[in-house]
Structure formats: structure tokens, C-alpha cells
Amino acid sequence: MKKIWYNYEDIHRAIKQLAEKIQASEHSFDAMIAIGGGGFIPARILRSFLNIPVYTVTLSYYDVNDQPTDLPQKIQWTDGFDKKLKEKKLLIIDEVDDSRATLEFCVRELQHEGFNQLGVAVLHEKRKTKKGVLPADMPFYSAIQVDDWWINYPWDALDIDEHYQNVVSQSLPEN
């Protein structure tokens, strides 16, 4: 699988464009719900442009033994959310729309609890067949569309200098 590397600067620029798409659309949102871990940093950057508060949930596909589970697990969910949020327009934020399984699960579970005015925004949208389905009328925004490549995010880097070297060398012409 082809791999690509992103630096923080290009992510920040892409999220500015994402904010502009959201602001130019017919929808507006009162708050964000970031899906952790990947949605945290994109949501925080987006907040600089949208000026709406960020709430968080954390879902994981992996159990304590690092084994994949059938459905995403709720590491942290909506307990403690202000009840008034159910009447608000909420934008769910994640870093990548990949299989869409996590996004479908998150939307379905939030709707089940009475959060009914939802939209979804992601940094990267992979062009591929999706396992998960989102309601057709749900606002959906992505900053960047990519093929089914593996995206290396700077926040996952154990060696950020090596990560930035990969960002630079991938853009050099071959041979």
C-alpha cells in the first residue's frame, strides 16, 4: 500500500479550507464532537476557525490486548455532556474516513441517545468502497480526498524529525 506523510503545516492549511467549506455550506454547527484519538488535533485546529466548543468521545477498535474487536469500543462516551447538547447542531470530527465503520457506529450511537442534528467532517476522505453507511442527508465535509493509501500523521510519529524527512523526501521527483 502506498504511504504518504503529512506535516502539521499542511494539515493546518487543509483544515482552514475545511472550515471555509463548512462556512460556505447551508449548515452551521453549535459544537464539535471529536472522535479520539485521531479527531482531537483536527478538531482543535478547526476550533480556531469555527469558534465553537469541542466535546470528545473516544472509540477504539482494539481491546486491552491489542486485538481487533467486532465493533468499536467506547473508551469514553457522552457521560457528563450537557443535556442541552441534544438540541444543538453537532459536527462530528475524525481524522480519516476510511472504512467508515467507526463513523457509522458513532453516528448511530449518538442518534440512539437523542443527538439528532449531526454532521460529519474529516481531514482525509479515502476514495474506496465503504463498509459503514452514513445517512444520505447528513452533511459531510472532507478537507482532502486521497486514494486508498496509508496516511502517516505527525501526531503518531515516535521520531518527528524522521517523519518530517519522509514528508520532504516523498515530494522529491523519483530518480
Ligand code: G4P
Ligand atoms: P472510519 O470510520 O473513520 O473510516 O474509521 P475505521 O473504523 O475504518 O478506522 C479504524 C482505525 O484505523 C481508526 O483508528 C483510524 O483512525 C485508523 N486508520 C484508518 N486509515 C488510516 C490511515 O491511513 N492512517 C492512519 N494513521 N490511521 C488510519 P482508531 O481505532 O480510531 O484509533 P485512533 O488513532 O483514532 O485512536
Ligand code: MG
Ligand atoms: Mg480514530
